[in-house]
Amino acid sequence: MKAIGVNTGTSRLKDLKVLDVPEKPVDKSEVKVAVYSAGLNPQDYRMVEVPDAKKADLVERPNPLIISSEFSGIVTEVGSAVTKFKVGDAVYGRPPLPIFGCLAEYVFIDQKFIAKKPQQINHSQAAILPVTFQTAYMDLVTKAGVKPGQTVLVLGGAGGVGSLAVQIAKDIGARVIATGLTKDMDRIKDLDVDVAVDSQKGELAKISEKVDIIFDTVGVKAQAEAIHLVKDGGCVVSCMVVNTDPSITDNSTITFIPFEFAQANEEALEFANKMVEKGDLDPVYTNEISFNSNDVISEVKDALNAIWNNTKKGRTVVKIK
Template sequence: MKALKITQYGDIDSSLAFQEANVPEPGASEVLIKINAASINPIDLMVMRGEMKALKKLNLPVGIGRDLSGEVVAVGSGVSQYQPGEEVFARVGEDHVGTLAQYLVVDATHLAKKPENLSHEEAASIPLVGLTSYQALIQVAGLKKGEKVLIHAGSGGIGSMAIQLAKAYGAYVITTTSSANVDWVRKLGADQVIDYKKENYLDLLSDIDVVYDTLGQQYTMDAFKVLKRGGRVVSIAGVLDPLTARELGINWFFRKLIGLKSRPVLKQAKDKNAFYRMVIMQANGDQLSELSALYRDKIISPVVDKVYPFSQSLAAFSYLNSKRAKGKVIISLNSGD
């Protein structure tokens, strides 16, 4: 089979290459999937460039890609919930990364049945961004009906899904975006849209219940300026908090460094009696099934920007890297190449 792999750390053209590989066999708790479509995400670029080496150093070459939609080919001896021929989708666990391949084995607990009303390309757009926002907004922040939530970068892959998810849970959604995307994110369900090219959200907002920090750096610190006292900041791009660092199994030395780096943010949280948590998404088939129902019932719609054939995977990564995508970038393995 053909698979796209990271062969060395670096940029897109020097790091990624197609290689031939054997079709894997599923272990007892695994399922072999014929992949029809995969989406790509900023984390794939970060890993490729070596920006995640502090957390996990790769034994190159390795596969790339974490989202998939496809068809069950075979199941392990301990798997009874899936049968060959069923259509499924998943955000695979870190031990099974490599969805840009014609076949992949996946932990059965990370799978969910694909919504019947979606194509494989649409379904592949969901898992990582869906689970990330579900775990950040619903599981960790506990977003409630009627609460005000600020979601940065509403036109991106994460933002376009998070807006819809927050609305599905009855929140009042505020988002930031560029001038060209104001009307588009409003159609996704945003109640208030701030054009960051013309307005400063810090001048317009106050008493926000939940800030979903998707950008990090100064945005993490500034979240507390618009947050109500006792509010919640959940970040997917800010500094690690001590609890998340422990859950990741980071050794004591790096946790010490993380503690020093996170001190300014944690002080801001303490001064405002607020909650801060860095969310590292975990693959979870049960939660993905919950999300699947929202798509099946058309409460949330997939947001796909462009679909590339497998042979043009490097072009797809270049487009993702341009940061111009409105929604998700998909690679189709159904194109016959």
């Protein structure tokens, strides 16, 4: 089958190419999925371009490395022990780390790492959900344990992960304060936050309401600027940094929950499905690359560079079928 990636440990983004990868037999609990769309993320760039995985807090790089760790497609074969899916089902999901492997004609994946794709969204919309949604869900629900009635401050509420954290927190019944840049205020207000804070206009300093959880997608400086708002016993959870400011770690009443790669998580996908079905979640992608285009390699390289350097806004998918 055709796939896009690099095939040695020393290959980098410049070496990205269309690989011819052998298909494998479907294991007992696996399904074979014809991939219709695959999502691109900063971690695809990092896995290809950063040579020392441990130094970069990454997982070990598989070889060959087929990029993309999220997909949506149609089941074409099921293993003998598969109970949840049948041939023809539309499914989406994310393989467990360190496997990426989704920018390929087929994905072979255990049934526990996928969910049925809700009818309300197309394959490209579904393909951009797993990584960001599972990250927001893991940090906010599983680790920080958000509860109805609590108050959550999302730093970077207009971003990929932050906007999902806002929507999950609202869905659970929390009150949400979200910060963003001036240009993103309309986007943040559209998410129905309770309080929208323009961080470029210094509006955070005017907030006096205490919060139970800070959900950080921006970085250490923003965490330090907001830490005085956290109640005793509250927490700061970050989806991007492992270490934080001493003003946070030295405060024994506040817990800092560091970055960790979110793992494939069926519970999170089921939660996303319920939100989509209720009309509470409508994933938006802005760039769609065709797998069958003659320029696919240069387009994927450009997209990964732009994602990494933050020069292109919105989510990018590669449409395979």
